[in-house]
Amino acid sequence: MNQQSLSVREAIIGRRSIKRFNGQPVDREDLMNIIDDAVWAPNHKNREPWRLVVACGEEIFELHKLLRDTTIPKWKELSEESLEKQMQKFTLAGAFVFVIVPEDVRQKQRLEDFAAASTFIQNIQLLAWDYGIGSCWKTPDFLDAPDFRTALGVQPGERIISMLQLGYFDELPKAAERKKSDQIVTIFGQGEKK
Numbered sequence: 001m002n003q004q005s006l007s008v009r010e011a012i013i014g015r016r017s018i019k020r021f022n023g024q025p026v027d028r029e030d031l032m033n034i035i036d037d038a039v040w041a042p043n044h045k046n047r048e049p050w051r052l053v054v055a056c057g058e059e060i061f062e063l064h065k066l067l068r069d070t071t072i073p074k075w076k077e078l079s080e081e082s083l084e085k086q087m088q089k090f091t092l093a094g095a096f097v098f099v100i101v102p103e104d105v106r107q108k109q110r111l112e113d114f115a116a117a118s119t120f121i122q123n124i125q126l127l128a129w130d131y132g133i134g135s136c137w138k139t140p141d142f143l144d145a146p147d148f149r150t151a152l153g154v155q156p157g158e159r160i161i162s163m164l165q166l167g168y169f170d171e172l173p174k175a176a177e178r179k180k181s182d183q184i185v186t187i188f189g190q191g192e193k194k
Helices: 008-014 028-038 059-071 080-091 107-130 146-152
Strands: 051-055 095-102 134-138 158-167
Touching: 008 107, 028 051, 028 095, 028 107, 051 059, 059 080, 059 095, 059 146, 095 107, 107 134, 107 158
Parallel strands: none
Antiparallel strands: 051 095, 095 158, 134 158
16 A cells, blocks of 8 residues: 655656656556545546556556567567567556547537546546556547557547556656746736747
């Protein structure tokens, strides 16, 4: 169980997108606890417009095969060493969470659902950070590939909006500078910011 308990500010400012995981698996119970708390994300009319496909135990090896088959052309022709190197972007993560949302034909509802699911994903990332687990929200093109969608059980009228990789890491990336309020805020009635 997690003993860290960061403040909200510490979690928001301290979290980094982790792209180099160390291969340590993520405990399923920890991941389910994170998800159970993350569902408190704000969402319009309490629709909770998300469902997840998760891999963090033995099933992660089958997911690795699907990712290999989907993302590495002619992988059978590669040397074992070359294939292993290319697969590290997948095999070193300790867990995967694919977030799936309905694609409502009504634009307003579709945008609301996407926005709500995005806050849900951010909640997962912040809560994972509090557990000492890094994450990276990715949206690769293969999420829309028919074979990949079928393998994940994605139905017509649904869309995978995130491949969230989670795991432990040895090195904390440096923070990128962010814009300050004086660069992005216009006070109402005072004209447009230039």
